[in-house]
Amino acid sequence: EVHLVESGGGLVQPGGSLRLSCAASGFTFDTYNMIWVRQGPGKGLEWISYAANTASGSGVYYADSVKGRFTVSRDNAKSSLYLQMNRLRVEDSATYYCVKGGGSGTSSSFENWGQGTLVTVSS
Amino acid sequence: QSVLTQPPSVSGAPGQRVTISCTGSSSNIGADYAVHWYQQVPGTAPKLLLFDNSHRPSGVPDRFSGSRSGTSVSLAISGLQAEDEADYYCQSFDKRLRVWVFGGGTKVTVL
Numbered sequence: 001e002v003h004l005v006e007s008g009g010g011l012v013q014p015g016g017s018l019r020l021s022c023a024a025s026g027f028t029f030d031t032y033n034m035i036w037v038r039q040g041p042g043k044g045l046e047w048i049s050y051a052a053n054t055a056s057g058s059g060v061y062y063a064d065s066v067k068g069r070f071t072v073s074r075d076n077a078k079s080s081l082y083l084q085m086n087r088l089r090v091e092d093s094a095t096y097y098c099v100k101g102g103g104s105g106t107s108s109s110f111e112n113w114g115q116g117t118l119v120t121v122s123s
Numbered sequence: 124q125s126v127l128t129q130p131p132s133v134s135g136a137p138g139q140r141v142t143i144s145c146t147g148s149s150s151n152i153g154a155d156y157a158v159h160w161y162q163q164v165p166g167t168a169p170k171l172l173l174f175d176n177s178h179r180p181s182g183v184p185d186r187f188s189g190s191r192s193g194t195s196v197s198l199a200i201s202g203l204q205a206e207d208e209a210d211y212y213c214q215s216f217d218k219r220l221r222v223w224v225f226g227g228g229t230k231v232t233v234l
Contacts, residue, residue: 035223037169044125045161045169045212047223063222097168106216108223109159109174116168 002026002112004098009117016088020117022081022098030054030076033101033108036083038094039116046094049083056105066092088121095119126151127213127226134232140201143229145213146194151224153194156216160189160198163210163228172211173198200231208233 008020022034033056036049049072050061060072071084081098095116102111128146135141145158152158160173171180176196177189186207188199200207213226 044228045163045214045225047214047225050223061222102171102174103157106218106223107157107175108216109157109171110161110169110214111171111174111180113168113170 002100004100004112004114006096006098006114006117009096009119011120011122012088013123014088014090014121016121017084017086018088018119020083020085020096020098020119022083022114024079024081024098024100027100029074029079033104034072034074034081035099035101035108035110036072036081037097037099037110037113038092038119039097040091040094043094050101050108051081052105085119088119090121093119093121125227126217126220126224127215129211129213129226129229131227132230132232134234135203136234137203137205139203140199141203141231142200143198143211143213143231145196145198145226147196147215147217148194150219151194151215151217152191152196154218156218158189158191158196158213158215160187161212161214163212165209169212203231203233205233207231 003025052059098114099110100112102109161169162172163169173189
């Protein structure tokens, strides 16, 4: 059974940094694309980052809203996905979900979701 | 505004059939990218409901079905049940923006 467990969320001041982690189990991590999706309080879902699997070249992609501030990385040996978030803004406050991709590339579905970790950016 | 447009809410009585539309454009749904649907029960993480327009993952009841036409897709829920009360999101890829995109979500209320 697929398990995705996020950690690292919390309260941070505007301009600060936070690193989210996602521990994956139940599948061969390095063969799947991994994604970060966030959901602001009372808002809809927003895709923010995509880390391709090894076979696809391990490329990384970002939404414009986080490009240049957030960095996604993966440690296939540890079956873990990370999101380094710098220069945080109030509007980055959200629940952040780690997601295992289904299918491939642009047709990827977001197949399995973690329970999410809450990030609050406030002074 | 979301790239994919969904109605904010739909409602129906138990046993009825409801449909949720998801309208895109020639750079996403109209460009033949796969569309996927997610169900989010309040207070929980989203769950994949349909993938590749109309395919159900294991465990999803066949009351849920998907269809596609031009730049729009639809999710139908037949035999509506109280447990179907949730938010539903469509998702695809946009080739002009080069990003994965979601609809704004539709809240389904069972009367």
